[in-house]
Amino acid sequence: MLPDGDPVPASGELPPSALDGLGSRPFGFYVHVPFCATRCGYCDFNTYTSAELGPGASQRDYAATAIEEVRLARRVLGDAALPVQTVFFGGGTPTLLPAADLVRMLQAIDKEFGLAPGAEVTTEANPESVDREYLETLRAGGFNRMSFGMQSASEHVLQVLDRRHTPGRPAQAVREAREAGFDHVNLDLIYSTPGETDADWRATLEAALAAGPDHISAYSLIVEDGTRLAARVRRGELPMPDDDVAADRYLIADEMLSAAGLRWYEISNWAASDEARCRHNLLYWTGGDWWGVGPGAHGHVGGTRWWNVKHPAAYAGRLAAGDSPGYAREELSAADRAVERIMLELRLDSGFPLADLPPQARTAVARALGDGLLEPEAFKRGQAVLTLRGRLLADALIVDLTA
Known part of the structure; x- marks a missing residue:
């Protein structure tokens, strides 16, 4: 669906x-x-x-x-x-x-x-x-x-x-x-x-x-x-x-x-x-823009995300009629975009800037550091970078940071 x-x-x-x-x-x-x-x-x-x-x-x-x-x-x-x-x-x-x-x-x-x-x-x-x-x-x-x-x-x-x-x-x-x-x-x-x-x-x-x-x-x-x-x-x-x-x-x-x-x-x-x-x-x-071509493909430009109709016949029919194959779209709020940025960038070895975390995440990030989920040296440089243990528990940590 x-x-x-x-x-x-x-x-x-x-x-x-x-x-x-x-x-x-x-x-x-x-x-x-x-x-x-x-x-x-x-x-x-x-x-x-x-x-x-x-x-x-x-x-x-x-x-x-x-x-x-x-x-x-x-x-x-x-x-x-x-x-x-x-x-x-x-x-x-x-x-x-x-x-x-x-x-x-x-x-x-x-x-x-x-x-x-x-x-x-x-x-x-x-x-x-x-x-x-x-x-x-x-x-x-x-x-x-x-x-x-x-x-x-x-x-x-x-x-x-x-x-x-x-x-x-x-x-x-x-x-x-x-x-x-x-x-x-x-x-x-x-x-x-x-x-x-x-x-x-x-x-x-x-x-x-x-x-x-x-x-x-x-x-x-x-x-x-x-x-x-x-x-x-x-x-x-x-x-x-x-x-x-x-x-x-x-x-x-x-x-x-x-x-x-x-x-x-x-x-x-x-x-x-x-x-x-x-x-x-x-x-x-890292928050770039892309156009998704094809049935069911998703695109994203400037905080608007859309997705095409799924079946190849419906997709071809819309384009043959000169219409967009887009099925629906959503405009992400600033809060949505901030949460998605944490979810995606924290998965990278470059990590996420501590200064860009919301104030309510400070307790969670300090707890993550104490639990060995974040690299101490990167933390000193102002970045939240996952340790190997942190990579295993990344989903739970992201939920904690974005709650």
Whole structure:
């Protein structure tokens, strides 16, 4: 279900407050490609297999439809100079589309807005959905970062997750990406899957590191309502992931990744260098602006957040009629924005300025320091930076600071 909100005008017009300061904040694009070959049992993203699409939508026409939304974005945002710092193609599986289609969508963004010098351009991919030729086409077309969904190196864990690739394929995909000229490659991992052991998780980390990416993201499995995995847990076929096990797996990940030279910069992300950090996600986490293209995609400009209709057919129909695909939106209050800033920036290794915390948070922040959740040296410099223990308890700490 999409959240409620105020209606988006057919023109897509944003409130004047959203356009204040436009161009003074980093600006990016997220392009959602909602197609998957099969549906993974744990996934609740807005995705569709070919059998689920129905009439009025097709993978063949998707690039042309998405380009219409890019043109709409230019009309809505006016003539302001908005060099695009980052572009991220996510899904779904963007690489189910022909590589030429992804390049066409990127070229449309460049034509309408202009890519900033050195812009980061990423696409997600399932390892089995690309080959060397496909990657070379992306690289020649302006993509410079790949993110592969590895999830696990253990076959029985992949089976629980309903992932289709063979365990050795992610490493081969990383190698092919390097050979195609990609300097920056990420692997996504999932831990605390039912049936996974500590040994399985260590083997996954070893395999991921051996593949040679310069970035690794590791996320604890969340059982989302409405997924096939949730149904299996509800029927008692699989146990619910254990929070204590997840914490132990996180500690293993941080130990092994740090020893290999990858440093955490956000709770779930480790990079081999500053250049290897995902600049698109940093744009999200530091209050930048972005336009979300595609069914169900979310955008944010100047404190106004909106989200598109979910189904590809409804999305295509609105754009064909010359209307915005926006479903609803909300204007964040100053208080909402302040809370979101704490929630996002505290997850980063740069932390949050103590001077910007609300007065009522002083007791909570002093307690967090005493409990070993914040780095003492950073605290002396006026920053709230999480310790390793603090990263494990970040959600509770954020609630405490924003209460």
